[in-house]
Amino acid sequence: QSALTQPASVSGSPGQSITISCTGTSSDVGSNDFVSWYQQHPGKAPKLLIYEAKKRPSGVSDRFSGSKSGSTASLTISGLQGEDEADYYCCSATRSKTVAFGGGTKLTVL
């Protein structure tokens, strides 16, 4: 069982926006802004999309945005494209200096 809870799957049509939630506790997501999001295509290593809950690394499309409220972080993908079909994982630092991953969300572009 993963420490952070994500929906198993989400779907959307091209051009639409979708949001993936990531729910933790007061010991992880709720205690800090050190939340990150990763995109993983089949057979590939994960790619950092969002760090510090809402910042984008250089080179990541501004269609990807992150937010956090209390113990829940969210990833929003706007203007959905076929290439966005992938698995998405959230990740949060914890007070005990460890890290927790979410179980992952499979995004299907209809």
Add this chain to the structure above:
Amino acid sequence: QLQLQESGPGLVKPSETLSLTCAVSGGSISSTGHFWGWVRQSPGRGLEWIGSIHYGGTTYYSPALKSRVTISVDTSKSQFSLRLSSVTAADAALYYCARHWGTYCSGGYCYIQYYFDYWGQGALVTVSS
């Protein structure tokens, strides 16, 4: 461009020790502001953090695996290694090495910034006799 490459046996017998090495190139493993970690992914499953090490030797381990894990670093060879003892079928997975950011302290609390920005391609480990 920083590159990480895992290496090690792809087949480990049950109860034995899994050993993997991650070679770092294109950058310094002795970066003060970064840690080097191991993350695994079982077939069809999600990501699981195993542990991380700083070049100075500071380590952090997953509580679930702590009793069986040792991560070490060899700065002279620009590599870090994972040892996981007493493996079972549950340890079969794709093992990634990755770099993440270091410590941030504020308001009396210190956190590790687990932003994994560079990853290896992964090493598949099977556990079978």
